[in-house]
Structures are given as C-alpha cells and as structure tokens.
Amino acid sequence: MKFRKYSALTVLLLSALFLLAGCGGHQPTAQDRFKDYVKAWQKQDFSKMYSYLSQASQKKISKTDFVSRYQTIYSGIEAGNMSATVRAPDKSKPSSVPFIATLDTAAGPVTFSQTIRLTQQKSKNQQNWYVDWQPSLILPGMKAGDKVRIDTMPAKRGEILDRNGKPLAMDGTAAQIDVVPGQLSTGANRAKTIGQLAKILGVTGQQIEDAMKASWVKSDTLVPIQTVSGTDLGLIRKATQLHGVYKTSVASRVYPDGQASGHLTGYVGPITADLLKAHPNQGYTETSVIGKTGLEQLYEKKLRAQGGAVIHLLDASGNEIQTIAQKAPKNGQNIQLTIDKNVQDALYNQLKNDAGSGVAIDPKTGDILGLVSAPSYDPNTFALGMSYSEYNKLSSNPKQPLLNRFTEATAPGSTFKPVTAAIALSHQSINPNANVAISSTQWQQDKSWGNYYVTRVDHAPSVNLESALYRSDNIYFAQTALKIGGTTFANDSKEFGFGETLPISYPMQVSTISNNGKLNSAMLLANSGYGQGQVTVNPLHLSLIYSAFVNNGSMIMPRLIKTNAVPTMWKKNVMTPQIAQLLNNDLIQVFNNPAGTAYNARIKGLTLAGKTGTPEFKNRQGESGRENDWFVAYNTDHPKLLVTMMVENTQKLGESHYVTPKVRAVFQKVFNK
Template identity: 60%
Template sequence: MSQKKQLIIPCLIFIALLLLAGCGAQQSASDRFQGYTKAWQKKDFGGMYALLSKSAKKAISKHDFVARYTKIYSGIEAGSLHTSVKPDKNKKTIVHFKGVLETAAGPVRFSESVPMIQEKHGKETNWYLKWNPSLILPGMQTGDTVSVATQPANRGEIFDRNGKPLAMNGNAARIDLVPGKLGTGAARDKTLKQVAQLLGTTTDSINQALNQGWVQADSLVPIKVISASDTSLIKKVTNLPGVYRTTIATRVYPDGKASGHLTGYVGQVTADILKAHPNAGYTANSMIGRTGLEQIYENKLRARDGAVIRILNKDGNEKKIVAQKAPKNGTDIHLTIDQKVQDTLYAQMKNDAGTAVALNPKTGDVLGLVSAPSYDPNAFVLGLSAADYQKLSENKMKPLMNRFTQASTPGSVFKALTAAIALDQKAIDPNQAIAIKGKRWQKDASWGNYYVTRLDSASKVNLASALYRSDNIYFAQTALKIGAAAFASDARKYGLGESIPFPYPMQRSTLSNDGKLGSDLLLANSGYGQGEVSVTPLEMSLIYSSFSNQGNMIQPRLLLTDAAPSYWKKQAMSAATAQLLNKDLTQVISNPAGTGHDAAITGIPLAGKTGTPEFKKKQGKSGRENGWFIAYNTKDPKLLVTILIENTQKHGGSHYVTPKVKNVFENLIK
C-alpha cells in the first residue's frame, strides 16, 4: 500500500468519528422533552427543573418549582401520568405534548405545544424547555392557585336477611383535651391521671399528644376515640375540666363479637396496601376492608369520594375547573344471615374455642357463621392499642383465628358419608347384623400394635345401630368393603378436594393428604372420619343437607336473593340412600341408646350425628379431643346446625356439644 493511501484512510476514520460524536451528543427537541416527561412520571421535580431554559429558571427558582409541584400534586392526589410526544413537522423548536394525569377528581388532560430552545449550559449545548405554569395543570398561569374540594361518599352497609345492620356508617365520640383549660400543677396532673384511667391509656401518651409542636392553649387535642354508645364513660370523662367530646364519622358493628369474624372490619390503608393496589384510587387517608366481608366485598362496599379541582386567579375567583368527579356511594350488601340465629349460636359458643354453622337445608341460605372466641371489630375501628392487640394475638385461645373457614378432622359425623357411599356401592346390606367381638379390632397382623377401638360393646350391629351407637369398628370394616378406589372416587361426589362455591373463602375439605387411600389402615380409619380426613363445618353441613333433598347437596348462599334454590352436587347419593339414612339418623337422637339422645326435644323431631375426633400421639393414651354435633329438623326441614368445639376431652367429647345444639333448636324453632 502507498504512503498516500495510508494517510487518506485514517483521515476518513477521524472525520466519521467526529460526525458520530456530534450526533450522539445532540438530542432532538422531542427526545429531550421525552426525558422531561420521564422525570415527570416519576415525580422527579428536581430532574424536571434541570431541563428548563435559562429564562424559565430566572422566572422560578428550583426550590419554588419543586415546592409548587409537590404541594399541588399532593393536594390533587396526582397518580400515574401517560404521555405522548411528537415533534412539529415544520418547526424543530416546537414539541407537541399530550398527557393524562390521574387525580382525585379523575383524569386531567394536557394538550400543549411546548417551545424548546438550544442553549449552552456549562460545556454542553442541548435543548431546554421554555416552561410555563400550564405544564403544572392545563390553563394555569403565573399568579394562579389551585383549589381541591372533596365530596365524600358513603360506604355500603351490610344487613342481615331481616334488614338489621351488621356493619353500618355511624358516629363515634372522640375525646379531646384543651390544654389551657386543664388547670395547672397538681390539679392538672390529677385531671390527666383521671382521663388516663377512664380511657385505658397512660399519662405519658396523653402528655406526648399535648406536647406536639402545633398545640396551642386553645387547641382541641385528640386523645382517644370511643364508642358513641358508651354514654356513661363519655359523661364521666367530659365532666372533668378541659375535656370535650367531638362527634366523628366511623364504621359501626352493632352485633359486636357475635359477628366479628363474619363482618371483619375496615381500617386505614397502609403503604403495603397502596403498593398492592396501584392506580386504584386509594390514598393514604382511605379506609379499606381489612378482614371478613368488609374485605371480600370491598369493591362493592367501597365509597368513591368525589372531588373538584379548580384553578383560581390571583383574586381567588374560579377561573377554570380542571377536573371533576361525582361521589359514588358504595353498594349495600344483604345477607342470608339471620342476626338472631347468629347471636343464638354465639351465646352457646362464646366461652369455648370452636365454630358453628346454621343453614336452611332446603334453600341453602346460610343463617349463621360463628367463630369463637371472637373479637369486637368496633375496637379495631376505634383504634386498638398495641398492648390490647398484643393481648389478643398472644391469647392461647386464638380469638383472631377465623375457625369457620378451617377444615379439621370430623370424626364420627363423617360416618353418614361412609354409609352413603357403601349403600350406593352396594358394599353392605343395611339390615345385616355384623358380629363384632370386644372393643378393639384389626384387619390382620400387618397392623402391628394398631387397633380400631369402640366405646360400645354390642355383639352384633347393623347399619342403623352402628350409626346411633357410633361404632368405629363397623365403619372401619365398611370402608374396607367399599375399597380404596371406590371410596376415594365417591367422596369426590360430595365435593371433597374442591373449593365450595361460596363467597366467603373456605379451606378445601380433603379425604387424605394426596387424595388417595394408599393403605388399608388409612382406608379403615377414614371410614369413621379419622385418618387424614379434613372437612369444614360448612361442607359437612352441605353433605347432611342431602338427607333433606332426596340425595342432592344444596348450593350454599350468603347473599339474599329471590332466585330459586339450586344444588351444588346433584344426586351425590341416591334418593333411596338419602331416605334410608335420614330414618337411621333420627335414631341417633330418638333412641335412648343413641349418642345424641340428650338433644331430643319433645315436639321437634331431629336427626343428626355426633363425632369425637381424637388427636393422640400414641394409641391407648389420653389426648386432645374435639366435639362435633350436626342436627336438623326432619319435619318441614328449615334449620341444620353444626357445632364443633375444641378440647372437649375433659367435658365428655360430643356430649358437651349436644345440649348446645339442643338449645339452639329450642330457641329458634320451639
């Protein structure tokens, strides 16, 4: 290669690099404005200010620019910003910008032609905005201010089937102190001590409130919110010098603890909730359903406040309405729940740990759902102290746990399902008397030291006597006659392994951990509701509804409706099987030898089944027991009640539960 060619090639490369460097350093006006909108979307007001022209920066300082955007956008609850930017076809110094800014009053729409200018800032020459206040809000000019007016909406309320409120909008009493009227010295200290004792707080926390920077001598300083119905307490505390009551709006739960787990409660939105619900219209001051029906039906119940954003001129007169959104009240919810039923169930449960379900087996209307012990949702709304919450969360009886959603071992109440499967599979003759020796039995030596045991010692039992005597051995043998595959397959006909089609989420009931019955021992134990069987009280109630519906499992309902009842599982068992078992289950209560005989009520024929699942670390040793009892009236069936109480081993197992169910029927039907 000649020396001349060697010189030309490096020169061409050098020129090309200069051209590339120049292109890379110089953005177009629209590209530059895109950078501005990206900072805007992040609310990086300082980054936005950096892209302003020199003349714009002379008109407004960085401090004022950032402060103004921050104040206005906070006030209008500015959310996401969606933008589009296009260069002008004829003038490269003009950028056309369109944007939609979400606010408390709805979307604010921008459509601006923004002049750009090339300037040298430091060592760099680039495009900068000739900014004006219309890029805060459309139509805004220097000297204008922004007004935001909120138009509150009402949250939907929750009613029982008879129109009684379970969650409603009401008032509470806020107890306030006026520092200048508390007196001085020992008199003041005495008043604060009395206030603390009456309100269940401390003088330290009261003094902390009084020592806030904004507090003046005539300020109303909020101390605690209490129930407006606690008139005695309100009178005592407001009789003290410097203590006043302010009425404030709040959510009220008239049924208190009885419906605490059912209704749940509302609470202020947290940072985590806001993060989980972006662009949903919630703000740091919003209330949201935190648990129970308040959470499940949040989208229906939720109040969506209205708002108006106005631009005012320097004289304070309205210049323009930038955005406006009408308030939208939440939708009321009417439940199938009957407060009288709910309260009757809770009265039987409140001193124990357990759960109860009541439903109409013919319509599927759920009349009561109780978890005990419970909590008062009003306490959460009014403001539960950290100490009180700690007491609830550390309580060994777990009052914060919602038990009616949980699946657990059903024990002998499951025998009715085993009997139904066996009859439909023709695995047993219900009239055949089976000889059983003694109180324990095992299939063969492969079971080692494990035996199925029973409390009764009848030498021969048929299906009816096995049900009313609750014979574990009979049903263990019956399960083996059915066979693992048929038992598992037919159990699915009753919804085991499925989610119940019900608005209130429930755990899935299961026959076993893997849905199969992999051993004879597991199969035998499953026959009488032990092994790995786990069922919710609601699903057990739905299974028992089959006996009132010719073998069809009713579809449960929680929302009040005029629609005709429907079935969740059609012909889960045959009509003949349902009729036979309905007759046999009446003997559990009517027969003097029946395990549920102490629930018999003159004039109200009942059918049902007891159950006492055991949780023992070793067979033959004492251990924890739960007590179940399911009962329904057989004449014009309209009430089916399931009660489960934990830790009944020292109270007679299911015999601790049968009188409670009896009391429910006597109070509600007789």
C-alpha cells in the same frame, strides 16, 4: 523524505470532522429535552424538573417556591399517574414542542394540550435546550398569582346486610376523644389527668403528650387522642368527666353485630403501601380505606365508596376562573346476605366462651344462615385503629381469636359415619337390618395391626346399622369401611365433594379423605370409616352432606348472597332417595332412643335428626389427648334449619354431652321452643 501538500479547505474540513467526533455526533433536540422534563414530571421529581428550566424562568421563580408550589398543589388534588405524548415540533419552529398529557387527580383526569417553548443556552460549557416554564405546566390555564381549591364530596361505602335488612357493617359515627391543652391543669394535677386519661383509653401518657406537641397545636385546639366506639358509653363518660377532655363525633365504619360476626364481616382499615401497589390505577390513594379481611375484603370492589371532587382555579382575589376537573361521588353497592342475624347471634352466644365453629343453613334452599368462629374479635376496634398492645394481646391469646375456624377443615369423628353408611348401602356392602356381633370394646382386623385396636365406648353385644348410628359404634363402621374397600371408598367420597373447592365465594379449606386422596392401607381405611385417620371436613361442607338426607339424596348448592332464584343442587344423587330416607330415620333415633348419643338434646314438639362426633388427637393409642366435639342436627318436619357445631378441647368437658345442649339451645331460640 517527501511531504504531501494539503489545501486550506481540506484542513478546515478535517478539523470540523474531528470536532464533531469529539462532541459525540448527535446534539439533543428540543423534543428530546422536553421528553426528559416529562419523565421527571411523571415521577413528580420537582427538583429535577427545575434543573431543566431556562435561566429566564429560574429568575422568575426560585427552586424552593417551584418545588413547594408543585408539592402543595399536587398533594391537595391527590395527583397520581401521568401519561404523556411529546410530539415533534414544526420544522419552521424547532423550539416549540407540542404535547398532550393526562394527570390523574381526586377529581378525575386533567388534560394538558399545550405547546411549550424551549430556549437554547449554554450550561457548564455545553449547549442544550431548556424549558421556558409557565404556571400552566402545573395545571392547564393557570397563570402567575392564581390559586387552586379542591372541594371533596364524600361517598358512602356499601352496607353488608343480613337477610332481613339488618346491618352487619355500615357507615356510621364513632367517638373521638380530644383534649384542649390550655384547659388541662398544671403541675401534678395535669400529670394526674393525663395518667387517668391514658389508663381509660389504653394508651401511654407519652402518646398524649406527643399529640399535644404537634406544630399545629395551640392552647385552645382540640387535639385528637383516640377514636373509640360510639356505643362505649361508659368509657366516653369516664373520659369526658376529666377536665379539658371532650368527645367529637367522627365518621367511621361500624359493625353493629360486633364479635358475633367479626370473622364473617371482617373489617376495613387504611390502605397500606403494599396494598396501593397491589391495586394500581384503581383510584386508591394514600388516604383510602380498604377491606382488610372477611366480606369487607371479598366484596371490596362492590362495597368501596369513590369520593367525588371538584378542582377550582381561582384568581389572586379568590374569584373562580374555571373548573379544571370534576368527578361525581359514587356510593358503594349494598350486599345483602342469606345470613340471619338472629341465628348468627344464637350460634355465637353458645360458642363465645369456647374455641370452635358454628354453621347453620336452610337445607332445602342452601341459604347459609350463620357462620361463626369463636373466640372472636370486635371488628370495630380494628376499624377505629388498634394499638400495638391491643393487637399483641389478641395475637398471643392461646385460644387464637384471630383464627377463622369456620373456614378450616379438621377431623369430623363420628359425624362422618353417615357418609360411610351411604357408600356401603349404595354398593350393598352391608345389610342395614343384619345384626353384627361385637364381643369386645376393642377390635383389630388381624395380628398385622400389632398393638393397634379400634375401640368403642358402647358395650352392646350386637348392632345393626340403626343402633350402630345412634350408639356411635366405631368398630361397626371400621368393619363397614373394610367391606367397601379402599378404592371404592376413596372414589365415592369424591361424589360427596371431597377434594373439591366448595361452590361459594367465601374461601373455605377443601375437605380431604386422606392426605393423598387414597385409602390403600387397611388400618387407614378402617379409621376413615368412623371419621378419623386422615379425614378432614369443613363444617359448611359437612352441613351440605347432611342436606342430602332431606333432599332425596342430593346435596344442596350453598348460597351466601340473598336471591329469589330457585334453589339448585350442588351434588345430585350422591345416594338414592331410599337410602336418604333410611338414614334420615336412623339419625332421628340419635335423639329419640334413650341410648342415643344426643338423647339429652331432644326438644318437645320438634323432631330432630343428626349425629355426634368426638375425634381424638393422640400420639399413641391408650394415652390421654386432645379431643374435639362435633354435632350436626336438623329438624325433619318441613326442614328449615341444619346446625353444625364444633368445640375444641372437650376432653375434660363431657365430650359430646358438652356440645349437644348448645345446639339444642340454638334450635330452641330459632323455633321459640
């Protein structure tokens, strides 16, 4: 056997290669190591950051102090996102790593532009680089013993104003109910006081006890228990009459119109973790307030206040060394609406005891004067902080006060008949003056309809278009729809905006002529002619349709934000001026003719036109079921108010005779009649 001979130099080279292979080949550089430190810094993982510190640095500051100091300072300045660039060190100084970083804070961005020295040392039998930490890695320019102070400068959230400058949402004050533990009686009297206060505030006695057990509470400390509306004077008086209970004024979002505008304005509340994720890099923090619903949410970007702040660096004696960052406060913008608070309140006062919706517009300008949903809720209670029991009471209410009804689309009933009439007249499908004989209160096209009939309440032996409108004859309009034809009816409905999003920033449900946009069944077409079948209409949309009767056949463009711009039309020439005038005259008879369905709503000295409607929701024909009550009305001489109102479940309340006096009362209030 032969053996190969190797030189000593060859053996040494082979040994070195094996050692390098065992070590993985690549040793981390100081730049690599500091990048790892920065990654932990960006996550504010202070414990991991401490593990990257050199032995010399760890002797100067303990892990507990290191983590605590970072957490305290970064929490105080509301430190957020951090971006950083770690550069390669100079070849002559491989241990000195330059970097640039920007840290978002409540006072704006703080920029680090430094060179950090790293030291090589062995840990767990491995050689690596470790950071020679300095306090300037907390904040630029900071030295051992220095302190940080942040001064905040509050900003004002924008107000939501009505057309006359009356506030619907504003920054104001609320009443905070506090207790002083040391002033409460002892024993049974103490328990009695806590029980009385709990009942007044709608909280539990345990909640009050828990609040007083907080670590920061002393016997003479004011302990906040509940924030209530500053206008609830009765509650405040009852609470503060108890020994040891006080009131403190605190800043709060205030809604002066309360429930009347609750669904319209919506409310603000503390930002949630989910909302923080949904609004990244927009300046929101865990302590921010944000619009949750309604206009507060819709116009959050304009309304939101962005507070200012100054971060000061102080020496150990409290003397200011420098200003690290500064951001001026930025007030939110005011939003002025076309809404008229007087009209809004008039609508709500008529609806507050019912479930329904009310819309008011100026039909000549398109200005939306009122948007009401009832029953409503008080947005002040949400802004102040609602208890679970209070919210549960609202959410479980069978009348659904949290449901915004003025945004919904539902069956309009006979208020839709003028649309059928306009389409029929446009295609000359009917002669408006021709009398149509109707011999019965029920009718069907032929025997293929089986047991289904179109029914009517009125018993007139014959009707023309005018009398069919003021008597609200379902059979006349079912027959008219069949004369128009399903394809023409469905196509023409699009000209009125059916199937289309309303041109307004406030989201509204889309009105539909049918579930699939077609009317290819004779029975469905006949029912659609008088606003049943599958027809659904949003109350604002219906108001815009009726505006065509005073705008020569064109539908006005709606406006919610006040402007001096010239009004424009949303849908031009949906009918001719002649048809618009003819239908306008017919709709006046709904009020003026003794047989008219709104005869009880006429007002002396004010000419009104409009239409009632009572859609039915029944599983089978002939059965009793749920009914809603609609009414659309407008003044015809110099038109400036058009009201659409819907009340749910009127089957036992007199149907259209229940809602017509309510609309009449709105006109009387607005016109001082």
